[in-house]
């Protein structure tokens with residue numbers, strides 16, 4: 001925190017601020033300029049905030065200098081990056097992960113077929129929603145527990161770890177039985193009780209960026225999971241709302257280098273929900289991988305035309321192997337290891 005004193009603040013007023021900072025166990029660094037004096041308070045930000053120095057005599061204003069998130073910040077790991085390791089399938093640091101699968105689990109044949117194709121093509125995790133956050137309450141809401149059982153079967157068949165969404169804390173026990181990674185959807189990014197609940201499960205968490213959330217808000221949301229003692233969080237850029245309506249959402253690729261600077265957490269990009277159209281998914285995947293994303297999460301379907309949910313953006317199983325190979329090559333350009341296990 002920096003405390004900026006008013007022009008002409010007296011020695012007594014400056015000393016008073018310094019004393020108050022030191023009283024709460026923080027250090028005060030006084031910097032005296034020609035016109036203004038600025039006091040840097042080093043230490044626990046909450047303690048300095050609790051002093052209410054805004055109202056102290058001679059104080060003009062306070063400037064927070066540390067980011068409000070702590071556990072997610074790059075400084076917290078002193079430059080080391082978080083690597084999510086699920087039975088040797090790693091994502092983060094120099095390891096690139098490819099998470100692929102249907103938008104939603106529709107049935108046994110569809111789930112197992114897609115799972116096998118993506119596994120054979122070298123995907124490192126299988127995605128699939130059993131609980132779906134749909135804009136309309138009249139749309140298909142997911143198969144629920146039956147869907148979770150099918151994902152379990154797909155894991156047994158392919159060995160791929162399962163990424164699936166938790167929408168409601170009441171379903172946490174069912175989801176935890178099957179999920180290797182709990183997905184928190186964009187619409188729930190700021191559902192803080194759900195975030196804490198997911199954190200307490202100890203499972204890895206894939207946290208999607210809210211439709212209109214800033215990166216700071218995303219990082220603050222991740223802090224709720226981390227605070228529960230769960231270090232395995234990946235952040236997911238999936239497109240944000242802007243004035244542009246040509247595509248479903250605007251994929252914010254700058255989030256990749258920006259988040260890399262701000263946090264040690266792995267960054268996954270979901271081009272499917274941003275594009276809304278399958279022919280735009282590959283170029284955005286390549287761009288994201290080349291820009292240094294730690295992983296890509298993409299929707300795949302064996303019969304995209306018949307898909308119950310998000311068919312237009314689903315990659316067909318027929319071309320998935322070629323797509324996966326291209327994405328791995330782009331990740332390698334960015335210096336990542338993109339092998340399957």
Ligand code: PEP
Nearest residue numbers: 129185186187208238273
């Ligand atoms: C999804 O990945 O299935 C999904 C619903 O995405 P989002 O929460 O980003 O809309």
Ligand code: MN
Nearest residue numbers: 103299309310
């Ligand atoms: Mn979807």
